[in-house]
Amino acid sequence: MKITEYTLHRLHLPLREPIGDSQVRFVDHWMTVVELHSEAGHSGVGFAIQQGQPTASLVDLKLQFEYSVWPSLVGGSPLGLSQRITRPRGGNVGGGYLKPPIETALWDLIGKQQELPLYQLLGGENPRVAAYASTLDFHLDDAEFRTKLERFCSQGFSAVKTKIGHPDLAWDLRRLSLAKEVMGGDVRLMIDANEAWSVKETLIRLNAYRDAGHEIFWIEDPITREDYEGYARLCAELQFTRVNTGEYLGYSGKRRLLEHNAVDVLNIHDSISVSRAAAWLAADYGVPVSLGNTILELGVHLAASLPECLALEFSDLIWNQLAVDPVRFEDGFAIAPDRPGHGIELDRDKVAFYSKP
Known part of the structure; x- marks a missing residue:
């Protein structure tokens, strides 16, 4: 199977309510959808999100894609392209074609060729993954926060992460x-500070929460992402909770967290290949992993392939409207689709509705 054509879509997705944290506030998402087509008639779909400002126009997106990405893909085998290793040196750092949306589309194609759901293709056996509700509530008032919690409660969630x-x-x-x-x-209560504090302020806050009777399962990203010594101190001193971090870091940063004994739960959020590599490394250190929000909840496949993934984040965002049959959540579990590939078929009417030139 070889890649012969592509299609790009530029979408604007207004959110139901503002989302954000102690640092940012967003009212919409701009999404780029990449479809890679093969001569066998299969199509693989990947997604990228931009927050805070619009993406380039569709014309410019296509020009950029054809200049920097398409020459590396056309005529290639999806399996071969997904496995290619490049050296991140000099001008290659951060470059190359294997960005998360492209990699997702390639794996979707591979699964369809093999007639296997992605989680099985990655070695998983059980499609059910523990999940937690994530409220993204910092800019909601108390009544709006309560309504959002009630919605998650009605969906059967028994674990929730709130913004503090x-x-x-x-x-x-x-x-x-x-x-x-x-x-x-x-x-099960998790909290996320989004780098709001210093090490000392983190210790003050966590002890205050505990003194008020709140048992915190994990604290996520309390201090700046590259303060490895600070995270090591928190892991050593916060014996009554867990420190979850790594989402904002690439593979090298995740490795440094592990080397510094600076993480209790490694958030492996990244592309499929980088996330799996980080999970392998975390296993060497005996550190479990978690997975943050992924577009259209496609991270369920990755999570289902990892034996030590504690939980998958779910924020019930508008992007799920783009799927004919979205990833299901039942009684606090995400269920990976059993359809070939990642199993997300685009609702063409919704894609057309949200499309922008």
Whole structure:
């Protein structure tokens, strides 16, 4: 099977409500959809999201794609292209064709050629993956936050991650109390500060939450991403919770976290190949992994292929409207589709509705 054609789509997705954290606020997503077509009649689909500003026009996206990506893909084998290793040196750092949307489309094609769902192609056996609700609530008022929690509770979630890091400690404590009030006192509670604090402030806040009766399963990204010594100190001193970080780092940064004993749960969020490599390395250190939000919840396949993935993040975002049959969530579990490839068929009417030139 060889790649012969491509199609690009430029979409604008207004969000149902503002999302964000202690650092950012977004009201929409700009998505690029990449379809790679083979001479055998199969198509593989990948996705990229840009937040905060529009993507380039569709004409410019195509010009960029044909200049920097398409020459490396046309006529190639999806399996061979997905496995190619390049040396990240000099001008090649951050370059190349194997970006997450391209890699996703390639694996989708490979699965369709082999007539296997992606999680099985990656070695997984069980399509069910533990998942947690993620509220992205920092810019919602208490009533809006409660409504969002109630929606997740009705969907069967027993674990939730909320945004904290407000300058006012009382605000954080109130949101944690609301989460337990709505989700139940036995809810597994995670929190995400999005690099809001110093090491000392993190210790003050986590102890304050504990003193208020809140048991925190993990604290995510409390300090700046490359403060490896700081993360090592937090892991050593916060014996009553877990430190989750790594989402903002590439493979090298994830490796440094492990080398510094600076992470309790490694967030391997990245492309399929980089995430699997990071998970292999984390296993060497005896560190479990987690997976952050992935477009159209396609990370369920990756998570289902990893034996030590504690949980997959789910924020119930508008991008799931683009799928004819989205990834299902039942009783706190994500269910990887059993259809060949990643199993997400585009709803062409919705793609047309959200398309922009």
